[in-house]
Amino acid sequence: MSKSKVIEIRWHGRGGQGAKTAALLFADAAMSLGKYIQAFPEYGPERMGAPVQSFNRLADDPITVHCGITDPQIVLVLDPTLMATVDVAQGLPKDGKLIVNTSKTPQEIRKEINLKAAQIFTVNASGIAQEKIGRNIPNTPMLGALVKVSGLLDFNEMIKNTEDKLKKKFAHKPEIIKGNLEAIKTAHDQVKGEKR
Amino acid sequence: MPTIAKTGNEAMAEAMRQIDPDVVAAYPITPATEVVMIFSQFVADGLVGTEFVAVESEHSAMSACVGAASAGCRVMTGTSSQGLQLMSEILPIASALRQPIVLCEVNRALSGPINIHCDHSDTMAVRDFGWIQLFSENAQEAYDNILQLVRITENEKVRLPGMATTDGFIISHCMEKIESLDDAEVKKYIGDFKVIKSTLDLDKPITLGSLDLQDYYFEHKMPIVEAMKEAKQVILEVGKDFGQRYGREYGLIEEYKLADAEIAMVALGSTCGTARAVIDELREKGVKAGLLKVRAFRPFPAEEIVKALAKVKAAAVLDRSDMFSNQGGQLCCEIKSAMYDLKQKPLLTNYVYGLGGREISLEDIRKIFAEQQGTASSGKVKQAVQHFGVRE
Numbered sequence: 001m002s003k004s005k006v007i008e009i010r011w012h013g014r015g016g017q018g019a020k021t022a023a024l025l026f027a028d029a030a031m032s033l034g035k036y037i038q039a040f041p042e043y044g045p046e047r048m049g050a051p052v053q054s055f056n057r058l059a060d061d062p063i064t065v066h067c068g069i070t071d072p073q074i075v076l077v078l079d080p081t082l083m084a085t086v087d088v089a090q091g092l093p094k095d096g097k098l099i100v101n102t103s104k105t106p107q108e109i110r111k112e113i114n115l116k117a118a119q120i121f122t123v124n125a126s127g128i129a130q131e132k133i134g135r136n137i138p139n140t141p142m143l144g145a146l147v148k149v150s151g152l153l154d155f156n157e158m159i160k161n162t163e164d165k166l167k168k169k170f171a172h173k174p175e176i177i178k179g180n181l182e183a184i185k186t187a188h189d190q191v192k193g194e195k196r
Numbered sequence: 197m198p199t200i201a202k203t204g205n206e207a208m209a210e211a212m213r214q215i216d217p218d219v220v221a222a223y224p225i226t227p228a229t230e231v232v233m234i235f236s237q238f239v240a241d242g243l244v245g246t247e248f249v250a251v252e253s254e255h256s257a258m259s260a261c262v263g264a265a266s267a268g269c270r271v272m273t274g275t276s277s278q279g280l281q282l283m284s285e286i287l288p289i290a291s292a293l294r295q296p297i298v299l300c301e302v303n304r305a306l307s308g309p310i311n312i313h314c315d316h317s318d319t320m321a322v323r324d325f326g327w328i329q330l331f332s333e334n335a336q337e338a339y340d341n342i343l344q345l346v347r348i349t350e351n352e353k354v355r356l357p358g359m360a361t362t363d364g365f366i367i368s369h370c371m372e373k374i375e376s377l378d379d380a381e382v383k384k385y386i387g388d389f390k391v392i393k394s395t396l397d398l399d400k401p402i403t404l405g406s407l408d409l410q411d412y413y414f415e416h417k418m419p420i421v422e423a424m425k426e427a428k429q430v431i432l433e434v435g436k437d438f439g440q441r442y443g444r445e446y447g448l449i450e451e452y453k454l455a456d457a458e459i460a461m462v463a464l465g466s467t468c469g470t471a472r473a474v475i476d477e478l479r480e481k482g483v484k485a486g487l488l489k490v491r492a493f494r495p496f497p498a499e500e501i502v503k504a505l506a507k508v509k510a511a512a513v514l515d516r517s518d519m520f521s522n523q524g525g526q527l528c529c530e531i532k533s534a535m536y537d538l539k540q541k542p543l544l545t546n547y548v549y550g551l552g553g554r555e556i557s558l559e560d561i562r563k564i565f566a567e568q569q570g571t572a573s574s575g576k577v578k579q580a581v582q583h584f585g586v587r588e
Contacts, residue, residue: 027201028201064334067555
């Protein structure tokens, strides 16, 4: 019996930006929709502002591997300034997908990092977070962009699931729930790919 | 059964909450910090009735555990690496006093140089102290092993302390999907703690920790020898019963596609999961590869391992620790020792790997299996002990 493909994802951020939380949130949402999941951070020096990575695996069957992820199909960049010093496309295959939090277009990013392969997507997750949540926490809207670009989860189901979880967690702060959900939806609608 | 997303540490802390021990004495240490931190939050939130003793070192933590267990309490703690070594002085006292203390251990390299990542040196260093040792492949097994350890250690034939381990960061900080049990089910499963002797029983005063010299010390060590023999059967019974109740059966070892295997890998902990994926690939190519996962390192399942590897031509035994004896790692030495009387033995190659968290990739495991194919066809072991993945 051959097993279904395992999808591997890498998140790039800076310490304190929520790259680890993003991976955990995404895995939790995916699990609630019936997937087998893994979410784990890369542990190096834990300093605010230092480049950090976190990872996801998703599959329809149990995931047994516990080694690192070196060639993810999808890479997300929470902080575009990282791209000057970190090779965020490392290991990304030709048909891989790179999703960047930026107000620039995918074409501009491609030129900037001189990337030949992979598809590039951009979304102004920081701007959306600032507007909808009132703080620059790009990881939540990036979830919306990831669901749109990857097609791994049903968006409506994911939104409903996230809403249920937020309602439990922030029962006394309904404005947080509304802001987060709107941020995810907006990023889902606004993420743009390259014109082919 | 609720399906939850938990890291290894969260899974162990959740099991502790559901067990609701009388006393937990612990000191935080990376990567086991969260086990203690999450549990102390449960205490602060009133979710457990546990007396939490915030001590100033692991030596004190284990001392307080022994004190509380002597009083007749169900006791748990958690630690890692240097913390486990600092407990070393007290660990054999816990087993000599036949105290069923359950310890959540997160495998981490030993200093020095200082390193916070996974290897098995810490757990291996305390292997001869009369503690039961169970290794977990993933977060699910960490949760299940902690629950089963309560039953195993408290079994009246055993009454020894035990530790369940996860691999530091690889499992302790990896969130996975696990099936947990309902709180009420856990209560029912573990049952009430049976007090055999208590220092607080004023009607039957007892003395513990008294001087015991040439005349009786030896006799007083023999019950540990006997209890460890009994522990093998008890671990099997508890593991089988767990399977009947909740669908996940456990043994002393686990075989994966080993029945007809010509080449095999033997390993502990999280690497077993990565090996499974490579074995699936090899099987699709028609290579008869299999895995022998060693779950219980203490007691050591010598007969079971010998039997499981009997028909294998060549096997790679993976040790995530070195004994610095020029003989390789602990697991391989135990297996070689167990095979001494066999007329026909599989060809064993010991791979000491992954020290200080050095990555073991799918490609690494493919390479090791390819070497076993070479060994099986040539009938010769190239190098009995290899330090795999180390730069020259």
